[in-house]
Amino acid sequence: MASNGAGRSVSQNTFGDYAQVIQGDYNAPVHPPKKTLELDYLHEATFNATNKQHAPSCLENTRVQVLNQIRSWIDGDGEKRIYWLRGMAGTGKTTISITIAREYYKKRRLGAKSVAAYREHLQDALDSSPTITSRSLYDQWEKLILDPLQATSLEDDVQPMLIVVDALDECDSEYDQGVLIQYLAELSALEKIRFRIFITSRQENAIHLGLDRLTSYSRQDFTLHDIEESIVAADLRLHYRHELAGMDIDQSLITEETINILAGKSDRLFIHAATVCRFIRQGEIYAVNRLQNVLASQDSQLELERELYSIYTTVLKTAFAKFASLRPGETETLRMSYQKVVGSIVMLYDRMSPTDFATLVGEPVENVTRLLKHLSSVLDVPQEASGQIYVLHASFRDFLSDPQRSSSLHFSIDHRKIHANLFQRCVDIMAIELRKNICRLREPGKRTNDISASDVDNHVSQTLQ
Structure with a gap:
């Protein structure tokens, strides 16, 4: 407080x-x-x-x-x-x-x-x-x-x-x-x-x-x-018109039919609409292709969240497609990095800078940033070193942590392995960094509550904290 x-x-x-x-x-x-x-x-x-x-x-x-x-x-x-x-x-x-x-x-x-x-x-x-x-x-x-x-x-x-x-x-x-x-x-x-x-x-x-x-x-x-479905659908159509009008896309492609299809796919889920628009915008010169991919999706809607998980699947497939030329051994390394990096972000509720996060999970920071830059539609990936990584919406955490939702084994997260790795990394970091009188206090009997936050920040790394 x-x-x-x-x-x-x-x-x-x-x-x-x-x-x-x-x-x-x-x-x-x-x-x-x-x-x-x-x-x-x-x-x-x-x-x-x-x-x-x-x-x-x-x-x-x-x-x-x-x-x-x-x-x-x-x-x-x-x-x-x-x-x-x-x-x-x-x-x-x-x-x-x-x-x-x-x-x-x-x-x-x-x-x-x-x-x-x-x-x-x-x-x-x-x-x-x-x-x-x-x-x-x-x-x-x-x-x-x-x-x-x-x-x-x-x-x-x-x-x-x-x-x-x-x-x-x-x-x-x-x-x-x-x-x-x-x-x-x-x-x-x-x-x-x-x-x-x-x-x-x-x-x-x-x-x-x-x-x-x-x-x-x-x-x-x-x-x-x-809320009555027709009212929500009208709001979603307004949202799509507003967002697509601001993109570098041939506006003749943004027809009423396009807007209606997109609003129908979002099916009362504004996070779906926001994710779709972010996904299309970040495609830049491939924005039209991404729009067409979303429009062509034929997943059946057995539940309200089905289309939301469909767009998450599309985002992940697009990200992994950029690594299609990797050799089998490199693909396996990528899969393990994905589990460790993305899995840890999903399981951790603390927001951390890329550098501190890389230290915590035991991955080179360049590997972390290289992998995450392809997932900025669903993760907030900071451009500056002091920024913090976090999941944009809790539904993405739900999607990855439930194999029935993220049906591809490449995308679902094995939370037991993630927690085991994080536990081991925490033990390793404490073994390396913890030491007697870590804040270099001159008064050995000083109560924890009396130690200033600046002293802690100066002597205890963010990862250890």
């Missing part, structure tokens, strides 16, 4: 790298002569973090029904203070949450950023509890969030404040999901400040159970993939 200037961690990513608690950025203001204990936060979790600067919002005139319903719920005076937008992978939950977050950030209603009284009470809490950073998670939540907010009063005509939690299902554990739901329910029950808690997730059983513990009068649910 936060850490102080001395590097004392309030919660080192307790709810997982991919569960995004999107709220306004806050910093405790300076109140001389008090000494301000500056708070930090998980930067990647905010909706306007660097890693989300290119994340799309909903196109104009798309998602009109659901966006208007969400806005009415936020701005209304109803008793339902928690809104759960649920849906299968790829239906556009994150795009909707980012659209709403950006909109209400501009209105200064996202989180408690604009509430000066809250910042003052937060500063008081930090001054009165200097050891809060070593307390339990609930103590931190109570002292840094609940108590300051309970002591804060707003004018009666102030509109509700919004907190957005995207991808709750991507928490590290079901226990964490339940804990976060419990805490957010307490937040929504505050009387002095009216909060609206907007949650998106897949329809996971643990989240169902957690939210079912709340009375139905306190929450509102919306199932995204239950």
Whole structure:
């Protein structure tokens, strides 16, 4: 949740790298002569973090029904203070949450950023509890969030404040999901400040159970993939027209028939449409060929996600086709590298730079970058050394980790072998890099919480961390 200037961690990513608690950025203001204990936060979790600067919002005139319903719920005076937008992978939950977050950030209603009284009470809490950073998670939540907010009063005509939690299902554990739901329910029950808690997730059983513990009068649910098919198809057609119009393609090829075929193949899955457009655009001089390949795909649609997995298969086949001239022994080496590199990216939830990742998996960094540059349709592969590699959508992880989905043995990931290799690499790295007093402390009895983050970063490699 936060850490102080001395590097004392309030919660080192307790709810997982991919569960995004999107709220306004806050910093405790300076109140001389008090000494301000500056708070930090998980930067990647905010909706306007660097890693989300290119994340799309909903196109104009798309998602009109659901966006208007969400806005009415936020701005209304109803008793339902928690809104759960649920849906299968790829239906556009994150795009909707980012659209709403950006909109209400501009209105200064996202989180408690604009509430000066809250910042003052937060500063008081930090001054009165200097050891809060070593307390339990609930103590931190109570002292840094609940108590300051309970002591804060707003004018009666102030509109509700919004907190957005995207991808709750991507928490590290079901226990964490339940804990976060419990805490957010307490937040929504505050009387002095009216909060609206907007949650998106897949329809996971643990989240169902957690939210079912709340009375139905306190929450509102919306199932995204239950929207009328004709409405979603119209939004997909708008998306394809917008994206293809910006590509270096003979626009005479982009007929209504082409748009209708593409929208039909995406079949309510916006992640499919986004992946198709990214795949075509990155073909550059072969963009037309890629478009024709997608149009010619004849895979039957036995389930909603079939076409999404079909495009993933097309992306992987296209990537491996570039290595068609390899000799049998070289092909086997490539297959092993693919398992080790792509498999590790899929199994790891931590984002790492190409250099640190290569060190962790035991592959030369040039091999990693050479292989991954052909998979940028499904993986975020940074151009700069400081960037981080990560899976663009969780459905790609599902696709590769389930042999029934990635039917080709070349594409499916043997997760047992991947975990065994990562475990062995972790042991090897620790054996090489760990040493007594690794941070070169002059005070041998210094507590871990008292060691600054800069000292750790200066003496402990990112891979070892």
